[in-house]
Amino acid sequence: MRYFYFSLFFCLLFSFRANAQTNFKPGYILKTNKDTVKGFIDYREWVRNPKEVVFKQDLNKPIQKITVANASGFGINGADYYDKAIVKVNNSPVQLSRVGSSIDTTYTIDTVFLQTVVKGKNLSLYEFSNEVKSHFYILNEKTNEITALNKYLYINEQRTFISVNSYINQLMVFAAGFQPGNEKLQAMISRADYSEKDLSHVVLKLNGDSGIQKTIKSNFGTRFFVGAAIKSSKVSFIGSNAPFVGRSTSSVAPEISGGVDIVPNKNTEKMVIRMELTLSRNHFTITDPQSDAVALHSLDFKQVTISLTPQIMYNIYSTDNLKLFVDAGVSLNSNYYNKYYYVSKFNNGSENKVEKFPLFEKFNISIPVKAGVQLNKRFQFFAGYTFPTAIDRYLVSETRQSSVKAGVTYLFK
Secondary structure (H helix, E strand, O other), X not given: OHHHHHHXXXXXXXXXXXXXXXXXXXXXXXXXXXXXXXXXXXOOOOOOOOOEEEEEOOOOOOOEEEEXXXXXXXXXXXXXXXXXXXXXXXXXXXXXXXXXXXXXXOEEEEEEEEEEEEEOOOEEEEEEEOOOOEEEEEEEOOOOEEEEEOOEEEEOOOOOEEEEOHHHHHHHHHHHHHOOOOHHHHHHHHHOOOOHHHHHHHHHHHOOOOOEEOOOOOOOEEXXXXXXXXXXXXXXEXXXXXXXXXXXXXXXXXXXXXXEEEEOOOOOOOEEEEEEEEEEEEEEEEEOOOOOOOEEEEEEEXXXXXXXXXXXXXXXXXXXXXXXXXXXXXXXXXXXXXXXEEEEEEOOOOEEEEEOOOOOOOEEEEOEEEEEEEEOOOEEEEEEEEEEEEEEEOOOEEEEEEEEEEEEEEEEO
């Protein structure tokens, strides 16, 4: 039943729609008359170039929808910058399952927001990502002419994938015009991949290293945290030949934790990779109330567990000061036990002790999940559940341990 309620909690959290979220960051829009209006833009982790963004001139004012119809560009300060352009969008696929037996040079003409990668005095580099692939463009700042850098894939008669790197020759032409005789640059171009990293390095060199890389090289961030929780752990005895078969016992105790969060995009914090180290202590006691006519059986043991848990945290609802998250990971548990006994007290007054029975494992793996709320960028309040996992294994029986917990985490910025 406890698992059912926790699963229901997860389902309710997932029912929040992504479009209810906001993540307004300082930025600007460039109007069609080239006037700049400062304000705040709802910044998302755009996998594809956005067709529209939400803008507020002030956080207390109504939102405005910004598209290529009413703006010439926009930017999020210190993060991403976009300019409107009319471009040729090549249709040649890069997914191997979609590549044909001939070069696909077809294209569509579209008006889009291009992401600025490099802004230079001679040349600027832009990127446009759609459902087909990532496309790169070079703007000649002297002539205001924009050129699509092209790469094609096709399958030859021998069923081999052939890459036609037209962009190499295109870049060589630019090098001849802006850096004539630069053999090091030519060698760099000949080795360049069709990627943001390599192309941005080439364009910076074409500008004589005077260009500005406008797209932030890394939005990567880290933060540390500490936490505390109250955990209720349950031990259940399963199997036809298990001691205390069909019964369970619980222990309620505090848990402390700490670790580091790896944030792929610190501006949105949509996903977080968490490495968490926890320490907990349990004390379990169980007595068989249905003792036979011969003996009364009991078990009393203490357990200290140190766990390292890599996990993925995902914010399913996010504003600047409120986030709802779900979390799942894998716990690597080192268990330490006291000198315990399985005790049988007989009706005749004698007693028999079997040391370290059942023989619990010193290491096991478990699957924890959590859900919670983050407030004011500092505090996370959460509830968690760890699925049952065996802490001993015999041929016909095992002891399973699970837990529920509630706690708070403090984030250091």
